Each structure stands twice: as structure tokens, then as C-alpha cells.
Amino acid sequence: MRFAKKTVQQLDCASRRVLMRVDFNVPVADGAVTDDTRIAAAMSTIRYLLQKRARLVLCSHLGRPKGGPDARFTLRPVRERLAHLLRADVAWADDCVGPVAEAAAAALGDGQVLLLENLRFHPEEEKNDPSFAQALARLGDCYVNDAFGTAHRAHASTEGVTHYLKPAVAGFLMKTELDYLGTALEDPKRPYVAVLGGSKISGKIDVITSLLHKVDRLLIGGAMMFTFLKAQGKPVGRSLVEDDRLELARQVLADAAKRGVELVLPGDCVASTAPDGSAPSSAKAVELLGPDEMGVDIGPATLAGFASKLRDAKTVVWNGPMGIFEVPAFAAGTMGVAKVMSELKARGAVTVVGGGDSVAAVQQSGLAERFSHLSTGGGASLEFLEGKVLPGVAALEDLGA
Ligand code: ADP
Ligand code: MG
Numbered sequence: 001m002r003f004a005k006k007t008v009q010q011l012d013c014a015s016r017r018v019l020m021r022v023d024f025n026v027p028v029a030d031g032a033v034t035d036d037t038r039i040a041a042a043m044s045t046i047r048y049l050l051q052k053r054a055r056l057v058l059c060s061h062l063g064r065p066k067g068g069p070d071a072r073f074t075l076r077p078v079r080e081r082l083a084h085l086l087r088a089d090v091a092w093a094d095d096c097v098g099p100v101a102e103a104a105a106a107a108l109g110d111g112q113v114l115l116l117e118n119l120r121f122h123p124e125e126e127k128n129d130p131s132f133a134q135a136l137a138r139l140g141d142c143y144v145n146d147a148f149g150t151a152h153r154a155h156a157s158t159e160g161v162t163h164y165l166k167p168a169v170a171g172f173l174m175k176t177e178l179d180y181l182g183t184a185l186e187d188p189k190r191p192y193v194a195v196l197g198g199s200k201i202s203g204k205i206d207v208i209t210s211l212l213h214k215v216d217r218l219l220i221g222g223a224m225m226f227t228f229l230k231a232q233g234k235p236v237g238r239s240l241v242e243d244d245r246l247e248l249a250r251q252v253l254a255d256a257a258k259r260g261v262e263l264v265l266p267g268d269c270v271a272s273t274a275p276d277g278s279a280p281s282s283a284k285a286v287e288l289l290g291p292d293e294m295g296v297d298i299g300p301a302t303l304a305g306f307a308s309k310l311r312d313a314k315t316v317v318w319n320g321p322m323g324i325f326e327v328p329a330f331a332a333g334t335m336g337v338a339k340v341m342s343e344l345k346a347r348g349a350v351t352v353v354g355g356g357d358s359v360a361a362v363q364q365s366g367l368a369e370r371f372s373h374l375s376t377g378g379g380a381s382l383e384f385l386e387g388k389v390l391p392g393v394a395a396l397e398d399l400g401a
Helices: 037-051 076-086 098-106 130-137 172-186 205-212 224-231 243-259 300-310 332-342 356-365 378-385
Strands: 017-021 055-059 091-093 113-116 142-145 168-170 192-196 217-220 262-264 268-272 281-285 294-298 315-319 350-354
Touching: 017 037, 037 055, 037 076, 037 172, 076 113, 091 098, 098 113, 168 172, 172 315, 172 350, 172 378, 192 205, 192 300, 205 217, 205 243, 205 378, 217 224, 217 300, 224 243, 224 294, 243 262, 262 300, 268 300, 294 300, 294 332, 300 332, 315 332, 315 378, 332 350, 332 356, 350 356, 350 378
Parallel strands: 017 055, 017 142, 055 113, 091 113, 142 168, 192 217, 192 315, 217 262, 315 350
Antiparallel strands: 268 281, 268 294
């Protein structure tokens, strides 16, 4: 497997300083973490390393500070939450590089953990500046990356540092992402079905093209369906359409036909005159969409059709909600797909969801446990599915190397 990377399990870490990149980019309000999902997601790697008596140095970004320290983006609230989850002290350094950080890392005992202040307080982080990467490398004797969500960016803490700090291996969260997404990309059990939706074709065209080469069926909902329907000459009313992508949509349709990929477009949709739910809505055949109406969800007949195309699937990748699911009246298609997909894992299928909004929708459905994998990396999972090399992944050592 192309994505088989060495992990912390192959790491000799006892009494050694382990510099680990994590994704602690969590929401903070009034100095407290309001959703600790991402911290919790890194806990298995953190606990494993501490149990192995490593001296753990954690680094992360938080938010988008502009070029320097900014109290709004401090990781201090994360330190508190982490200490709470670990029921242990978490040492702190006010800077992620330099004398303060080096002294804090040197002071660590076996099985102790240190959290560094926000990496992005230094603009050199996002520029992948070599001397900044070297400064980070001085804090560890080896390197672990457990931050899949930033692996598509070649930053100093995800890529640059691995030139100076070896071995560089994957954490458990990173490994899980690579296992599930890598399988979907390289070795899927069939039938393999992709469900695509969301707002725009333009941001997803590379995913569509890449998946078209792999899947047996492609089910299309969300706003992007209307660009396809318009390309077929159907009325779309005031639906969200990308007119500059009509030719692209025609190409995808032709390509699917040529490759024998079954591309399924909705036959009905939920129509309304207001995307915010402030006007009445009704389901109708897509051909009957009025000039003042917009399609805000797939319709019930389409959902039933999608369900029948999903039922025998052995691999399913889903990206992009089927409708404006943030409005409860337009959430039925998205929740319906979540429901159908949630029944497949028990039948031996691998079900993977990628994309920030799609994962949020599945969590909202309450069925998250019944999916094989919800990808934590929105942009990273999309780039992975596009077949792009993620610099933060490529930088890690291959298993067997
Ligand atoms: P993801 O984050 O999972 O990759 P996207 O960001 O591409 O998904 O798309 C999510 C957005 O698409 C949601 O905010 C949803 O409201 C919107 N959307 C889905 N269907 C429609 C539609 N028919 N019209 C307008 N917006 C839509
Ligand atoms: Mg999104």
C-alpha cells in the first residue's frame, strides 16, 4: 500500500523527546474550549506515548493569527482542557521555538507532556521557513504527525521539520485516516459508490474526476446537481448554478458514459423561493422547477433511488450534503442518505465521510457511530481523494523502509 507509513508503534520513544504535531485548532469562547472533539481525537496517540514514557512536546496552530502573537489565538485554553482530559499536568511554553521552548522541553521528565504556544504566531510556520523548521526540530529527538487536517499544507511543522528530525512517523489518528482514505483510493471493495453534493462543482471537480476513474456509481445531489441538470438542458430556476462549469459538467457526463460509470442525477428535488426556509417548499420533478424557484434538497423519489444504489455497496465515499441541511425543512435528503449509509457498515461495507459540512451533518444525524470513518481533515481529505500527494504524509517514513 502506497500509504502505509511507520507509526508510533515502530518508534523507540522511552525517555526521548517526541515532537508531535497535532490539530488542536478548536473553537474557543471566553477563554474556554467550546468543542474538544479534536483534542479527544488525539488522545489515543498522546496516551500511548506517555505510557511508553516518552517526553512529549505537542505543537499546533489555532485560528488564523496575522503574523504575530495575538491573545485571541492562544493555546492556553487547550492546555487546560488537555490537562482535564489527561488528569495530569501539562507543561506550557509561551513560545513554540527559542530559549523558552527549549528550556521547557529539556525540563520534561519521562511520561510528561508539554504544550507549545500557537505555531502560527510565527509567519515562518506557514512559509515553511527552513530555519524555523530547524528551531522546531531542536525540541525533539524524533517526530510524530497526528494532524491529518493540515497534512495537505507544506508548513514548517508538517513538512519542513522532517528534514531535520528523524524518524518522522504517523500517529494513530493519521494512520486511521490513511487506512480508510487510502483503501477508498487504492483498494476498494466493490460495488464502490461515491455520493457527491455540496455547494459548488468548481471546488470539487478534481474529486469528481478522480473518483470517476475508480467508482462503479456516482450519485450526485446538492447544489452541484443543478449545474449537471442545466448542462442536460433541464430548467433550474434560480438554483445555484455555475454557468462557467456547464461544459465541464458535460465532459463529466460523457466521461462517465465512456467509462461505464453509472452517474445518477436526481429526478426530483425540494423547491422553494427562499433558501433560508422562510417560504413554503414542496417536492417536485426537476423538470417542473419554476423560474422563481430554487432546488434546496433532493426529493423523496431521488432519495429512494439513491438508497437502492447504495444498498449493495461495499465501499461508499460521501462528500457534500444533499441540500441546504442547515435549514431543517431542507435536511431530509442529507439525513436520509446518512440513514441509508449508516446501515451498510453492519453489512460489511466500508463507509467514509469527508468534508467539514458533511461530517457535521452526519454528527447531527446522531448516526456517526455507524460509519466506518468520518474524516477529521476537510480540505486534506478532499485533496487526498483527488489523488494529490499530501506533503505532510509524503514526509513520513514508509513502512518497510
Ligand atoms: P463539505 O464541507 O462537506 O465539503 P461543501 O462545503 O461543499 O461540503 O457544501 C456544503 C454546503 O452546501 C452547505 O452549506 C449546504 O447548505 C450547501 N448546499 C447543499 N445543497 C445546496 C443547494 N441545493 N443549494 C444551495 N446550497 C446547497
Ligand atoms: Mg464545506
